[in-house]
Amino acid sequence: MDRLDEQILGILTDNARCSFSEIGRQIGLSTNAAAARVRRLEDDGIILGYTVVTGQDAPELRGGLEVFIDVRLDAGTDYETFVAAIAPIEQIIDAVHMTGPYDYLLRARLRDTAALDSLLRRLKKSCGVVQTQTRVALRQPAPRWKKR
Structure with a gap:
């Protein structure tokens, strides 16, 4: 990755909808050259995707926790009751029924540790949860494979 790639990433970070021609104009490349660089950054896994960030989601996506x-x-909580109880909790992204010592694995995005504490208390108080074990993601995973 060179200086031009870093400039492209800066431009796309500020405005992911920026056109190839505008990117090229800003860094002194043709539209085709700018497009080729963006595609290479995507293929190399540097750019993993483009997304919409709403005001509601922004705190969790900017420096929050993924847990x-x-x-x-x-023993008295059935699976259907549990799933219905967690459905309205917006911070929970996934809930997977598991084998082993735990019944479910939840993935959640939260603002901070205070929000995590609040979620854990809510799960135990009103969702039929008797025990939890939490792991915090330290960074996003590297791409498993490149686009073809």
Whole structure:
């Protein structure tokens, strides 16, 4: 990655909808050369995607926590009741029914540790959860494969 690639990333970070011709104009390349560089950055896994950030999602996506919570349900809580209880919790991204000592693996995005504490308390108080084990993601995973 060179200085031009870094400039392209800066431009796209500020405005992911910036056209190839505008990128080229800003860094002194033709439209085709700018497009080729952007495609190479995508193919190399430097650019993983483009997204829309809303005001509601922004705190969780800017420097928040991504956590994985192993959940053991109380003996009196059935799976349907648990899934219905967590459905309205916006911070929970995924809930996977698992084998092993825990019943579910939850993936959640949260603002900070105070929000994590609040979520764990809510799960135990009103969702039929008797035990949790939480892991915090330290960074996003590297791409497993390149686009072809």
